[in-house]
Amino acid sequence: MVFGILGGDYRYKFLYEMLINEQNKVFIYGNKYVENTNGYNNIDDFLKEINILITPIPFTKDNETIFNIYNEILDINILIDKIKNNNIKILCGGVIGKDRIKYIEEKGIKVFDFFEDEAIAILNAIPTAEGAIQTAMQESDKTIFNSKCLVLGYGRCGKILANMLKGIGANVTATYRKQIDYAYINAYGLNSINLYNIENIINDFDFIFNTIPYEILDKNILPKVNKQTIIIDLAQAPGGVDYNCARDLNLKAIYCPSLPGRVAPYTAGEILKDALLDYCKNNL
Amino acid sequence: MVFGILGGDYRYKFLYEMLINEQNKVFIYGNKYVENTNGYNNIDDFLKEINILITPIPFTKDNETIFNIYNEILDINILIDKIKNNNIKILCGGVIGKDRIKYIEEKGIKVFDFFEDEAIAILNAIPTAEGAIQTAMQESDKTIFNSKCLVLGYGRCGKILANMLKGIGANVTATYRKQIDYAYINAYGLNSINLYNIENIINDFDFIFNTIPYEILDKNILPKVNKQTIIIDLAQAPGGVDYNCARDLNLKAIYCPSLPGRVAPYTAGEILKDALLDYCKNNL
Amino acid sequence: MVFGILGGDYRYKFLYEMLINEQNKVFIYGNKYVENTNGYNNIDDFLKEINILITPIPFTKDNETIFNIYNEILDINILIDKIKNNNIKILCGGVIGKDRIKYIEEKGIKVFDFFEDEAIAILNAIPTAEGAIQTAMQESDKTIFNSKCLVLGYGRCGKILANMLKGIGANVTATYRKQIDYAYINAYGLNSINLYNIENIINDFDFIFNTIPYEILDKNILPKVNKQTIIIDLAQAPGGVDYNCARDLNLKAIYCPSLPGRVAPYTAGEILKDALLDYCKNNL
């Protein structure tokens, strides 16, 4: 197993260091935070050395070039051509896209998309939850301890955030739509409320954390939110808040996407490293 | 809504009292713990009064007669004939059986099987977990606080038991087979071990709690368990322990089925009451 | 260091085994649960071998003879005469009494009274709390999870019990008299109430745990307690409940003294062992 890290953000610096610390052979190319010290100075030399290629998260933003390679623009198709002519067995990255994954796999290369892996998503909920709590602490004049928190959504992120808020001493209410979630929320010692009934109690919270990826805090609900409440929106773009409406109402709503890489890149890198090594062990 | 409780155990005494306390009209017949005070003295009179019939848990043990009606034997088919000739709209109970449910529903009566309802199963995991902890406390010369506990299985019961043991100060390890469970176990601050690797560490625990409904603690594993370890088996019959082997090895393995009704019949009755009222509201 | 255990209860069996397991030289005499296997068959031979003597807890009940020596009655003064003529440097035990401690120390023997050591008392609060919880679980038809618990007193035992009840999912209120305790109760995430105001809310609890060593639940308060409430009294004799009054009112009040030795003798023995070794290291 020879790993090659291509581009990427600060997480990949830690991923690089951790892979080395665990006695793996690793090359890196085009990452802003790590100097190449391996003697090659173009991507072709880099690709020749490796058999596991780690591409940026996300893979692309414009659907034409690979995202976030330092000082270089690299066409997606050119990269795919290059890798099929090399010794590469596994390609990893994030948000690669179904069609593209199929296309690459047809060339005999296995693809591991970090964003399609549910275990990674669950583990990423930990730095997401901590980042949400950090943001809430920064934005508020109150402590989270003893505050009233509403967590909208009880999926991966909602579960872990609600549990962490409780651990730090908040009074936490989580929302459910299904009776199963109602049961788990109660079994984990949290307060529960049906998502469709939040209107009546939403004015009672110091903090509202949203994890639901659609506009749940819309122009019907926002006017009922207390002016002192801090809204932290963790949902994927475009988030779960009508931000224009929030602004008009003078509500403090903060959009916090992609927290793991921003607030805890070491931990985020470690999660990727563990999943990557596990995948490679089972697939190489 | 007029409720009728037919037979049943101590939980149904509490169910009866709670339904009354919440201003429902309730009749009861053939329950050992509650006297009929409503003036009727046979089942026909009882059935005429009601439109929601609550039958015992389980519905039957011999597939011919209704289980646990005090001082009376009642044939299943006779009961079904009786209810279709009355005003009964909903029949509830536990472990009624798929074919029988279908047969009853064909007669225009809705059936709510407490044992098929996942929310009830999750909520029952709370008294199950507490009963398991109580049993462990009774059987051991050590405190659970600071002890090493292994929880086999991370389903409904494993999740809630592991969390409660942690809350009381144990050092808890839970087993996983899927990466998703591995991730949740870690995210909830527990130690994790792959179920297929327990052999190597199983001698290290003060308490082993099994929630897996097949013989996981078999003649290969049991000899590696420490003689001081207490094994608490929560799995449905026939449990997850080779009890003959455990006896030969002088291991303390305790089979603990159906804990909610035994250790916390009030709470178990309350769970049924909440689910029942919720079902009736939506189905009547 | 050669240890000699004289009499004592089940805890001393564990103390004996643990001292041996940690490679100490230990003799035992007159303990019901352990056979002497060291070849001596009277107390004089036993005392000759040792320099640290561990006497029963309590030291005496009748102020004349040593408590709880198996199959033997031993006069206190005779024992003290014997030890001053031997090689004994330290005498340990529980509730030895101030005057007696002074008298023994004048003979050049150091005395370590387990019951005068605050660290032991704090650590014993753990098995006490667990025993209280076990008793509450056994006595109640409800789960402790989600129940309302009142903890009277916020000393060593109250602090640790309240925290453990919270960990298992109870809704816990602790009482204070001083503002300092009020502050700590709140800082540890519990509800607080002034001890002098409990009258108004005492009917609201599923469980009342008393740790205050005087009759706090007296004939003025008890009539306001709910009939379903379980009272667990952990205070030292004579306890904190007017038991005659409780009986007349049909209240369930359970007196639970000396829990550590009864519910968790292994843990209780371990606490003594750690404290003993620590004391000996610093005093021999």
Place this chain on the structure above:
Amino acid sequence: MVFGILGGDYRYKFLYEMLINEQNKVFIYGNKYVENTNGYNNIDDFLKEINILITPIPFTKDNETIFNIYNEILDINILIDKIKNNNIKILCGGVIGKDRIKYIEEKGIKVFDFFEDEAIAILNAIPTAEGAIQTAMQESDKTIFNSKCLVLGYGRCGKILANMLKGIGANVTATYRKQIDYAYINAYGLNSINLYNIENIINDFDFIFNTIPYEILDKNILPKVNKQTIIIDLAQAPGGVDYNCARDLNLKAIYCPSLPGRVAPYTAGEILKDALLDYCKNNL
């Protein structure tokens, strides 16, 4: 009771608003964050209205003038002269000084120093702990969840911080000097280490939080700290770190005094408000 707030920081804005919200009569003068709307425009008119005077925290920094009155310099002695000629019964503030308190009390005015009140100090440990956690989150690339944290000192702040860190999922070790603290640390489910033995394990922590008000992290200890470790110093000035040495070693040591007023002025104000009302009720 008519309250008068003189100067002060952002906390006093919240104190002002809370006192009003609880239907108290309150005047304010010289606070940067609140406009006087009561019609008086000099301090003499202000003082005439009130009988409880709340002075800034700290009372003075130069021992001559009152600290932090907006747009005004006020001599301490002049203020004291003014208040004895008015209707003022109670003077509150922080760090007033023993001699000065005695001097004021001789004039028949009761003095309540917020900084001498232990309950306030305990409650302030909550926002202090949260501020420390927020700072640690901001400074680190790792999550606190699953990290190894060392808390130096187990007084008010150490107790509450250690407990909160555990609640958020950290692996927490606290230091003790006395056996009593050793016992409590263990009873609260934390790891313990004797303060004099930290040298051997100090390189093992992701975060070190100091609450001990003397230079515990000195030039002997600091070289053993890991370069990746974040040191958060919560001790009162001059703190517990040899900052010159830390800088030379390239260690990240952050001095965090007075967190409550900075990170959670609302909560800090609320703590003062509760204590103030309690004091006034008992002393007026």
